[in-house]
Amino acid sequence: MDDLDRKILGELSQDATQPYAAIGQAVGLSPPAVHERVKRLRASGAIKATVAQLDGPALGKPLLAFIHVDTVGWGKTAALMALENWPEVEEIHSATGDTCLILKVRVASPLALEGLLSQIYDTQGVRGTRTYLTLSTHLERAVQAEVSTDLETMAGIK
Incomplete structure (x- = not known):
C-alpha cells in the first residue's frame, strides 16, 4: 500500500458513494486508475465492505454504552461470541487488563440496557460486568488510512 492508496482510502472513508472521477481529482489520478486501485484494495482485504453509517438516535437507539465483561477463563466461548447476533451489540473486543471482553x-x-445486561449475565461463563454510559460523542469514525509517522518520535521510542 502506497501513499496514493492511503489517499484514496481516506477519500472513501469520508464518502464511499463519490464517483471515481471525484476521488481521482482529489488524489491526482484518472478515474480508471482509481477504479483499478480500489479493485486491488478490495481484493487485498484493505477494504472489507462498503456500508452506510447509521445514526443511533435517529433509529431509536440513543443510549451508547461500553460493557466490560469478566469471564471464567479466556472468555472467547461460543456462547459469548454468539453475542454478535444481537442487533444491540456493535463491537466485541478481547482485551488485556482487568476485563476479558469489551462490548460496544x-x-x-x-x-x-438492563434487559441486555440481564441476558449477558445469563450467558454461560460470565462472572460480572462493568458498564460505562456515554454522555456525548466527540469523535466516532471508521479506521483511518493515514499514518502519523511521528508518533514513535513523540513517545520517545526512536
Missing part, C-alpha cells in the same frame, strides 16, 4: 452496545433506553 446501543439501546433504546436504560430499561433496554
Whole structure:
C-alpha cells in the first residue's frame, strides 16, 4: 500500500458513494486508475465492505454504552461470541487488563440496557460486568488510512 492508496482510502472513508472521477481529482489520478486501485484494495482485504453509517438516535437507539465483561477463563466461548447476533451489540473486543471482553452496545433506553445486561449475565461463563454510559460523542469514525509517522518520535521510542 502506497501513499496514493492511503489517499484514496481516506477519500472513501469520508464518502464511499463519490464517483471515481471525484476521488481521482482529489488524489491526482484518472478515474480508471482509481477504479483499478480500489479493485486491488478490495481484493487485498484493505477494504472489507462498503456500508452506510447509521445514526443511533435517529433509529431509536440513543443510549451508547461500553460493557466490560469478566469471564471464567479466556472468555472467547461460543456462547459469548454468539453475542454478535444481537442487533444491540456493535463491537466485541478481547482485551488485556482487568476485563476479558469489551462490548460496544446501543439501546433504546436504560430499561433496554438492563434487559441486555440481564441476558449477558445469563450467558454461560460470565462472572460480572462493568458498564460505562456515554454522555456525548466527540469523535466516532471508521479506521483511518493515514499514518502519523511521528508518533514513535513523540513517545520517545526512536
